[in-house]
Amino acid sequence: MSEDLGNGLTLSGDAQFAFNLDSGEGALQGSALRTITSTLALSGDFGTVVAGRTGGARAAWIKKYDPFGGFGVAGALAVTGGGVGGGEDYANNVVAWVTPELGLTGLKGLLTVTISSASRCRKTSATV
Numbered sequence: 001m002s003e004d005l006g007n008g009l010t011l012s013g014d015a016q017f018a019f020n021l022d023s024g025e026g027a028l029q030g031s032a033l034r035t036i037t038s039t040l041a042l043s044g045d046f047g048t049v050v051a052g053r054t055g056g057a058r059a060a061w062i063k064k065y066d067p068f069g070g071f072g073v074a075g076a077l078a079v080t081g082g083g084v085g086g087g088e089d090y091a092n093n094v095v096a097w098v099t100p101e102l103g104l105t106g107l108k109g110l111l112t113v114t115i116s117s118a119s120r121c122r123k124t125s126a127t128v
Helices: 057-065
Strands: 002-006 009-018 034-044 047-055 090-098 110-115 122-127
Touching: 034 090
Parallel strands: none
Antiparallel strands: 002 009, 009 034, 034 047, 047 090, 090 110, 110 122
């Protein structure tokens, strides 16, 4: 979903869920669904700020360029030995900033901060 807030700002959200086709269960026994992503994002001239459970840059790249979205027996990960869904990194409690395009090259930067709910340990990473 996406909503134009005016003044060059856009609020968007994403929620993706999955279940096991064999058993109908989610990641935990007895649960109906498992959460893949659930995010809210605010975009503007400053770039995009994203908060929630989100995939890393590798997951986004796989889904963008793999005709099977990284899933299934013919997905890029399955063919290369990564297994179905293997190699897609997701993190909870993420706050990320994606820069606007830098210069004419289309290059963007990504800065993320993740606070683990279990250990209250802060992890920071940057990607260009």
